[in-house]
Amino acid sequence: MLRSSNPLEPTTASFGATDIPRKPxxxxxxxxxxxxxxxxxxxxxxxxxxxxxxxxxxxxADQSGGS
Known part of the structure; x- marks a missing residue:
């Protein structure tokens, strides 16, 4: 369970997220x-x-070095 010491802090990770699908x-x-x-x-x-x-x-280098 996500608990915070600050009571004003949100307890969920997806705070403010919407469920509206984006337009492609x-x-x-x-x-x-x-x-x-x-x-x-x-x-x-x-x-x-x-x-x-x-x-x-x-x-x-091999060819010129061998001659």
């Missing part, structure tokens, strides 16, 4: 999903490019 904003939600997806794919592409560059640098 489908366009905004879709744009946000697309934005996060684009950011994730850009991050993956950057990681792939860095990995490719590192592998190319390592193979170039």
């Amino acid at each position: 904003n489908y366009d905004f939600e879709r744009r946000e999903r697309e934005k996060t997806k684009a950011a994730e794919s850009a991050k993956k592409a950057q990681a792939k490019a860095e990995k490719r560059a590192a592998e190319k640098g390592a193979s170039d």
Whole structure:
């Protein structure tokens, strides 16, 4: 049971919350999903490019160092 030492303090965690459902904003939600997806794919592409560059640098060093 949630009890407080202060009698004026609310005893429930959801004080002031309403049960009214929110109106969905489908366009905004879709744009946000697309934005996060684009950011994730850009991050993956950057990681792939860095990995490719590192592998190319390592193979170039192996080829030039052995001759």
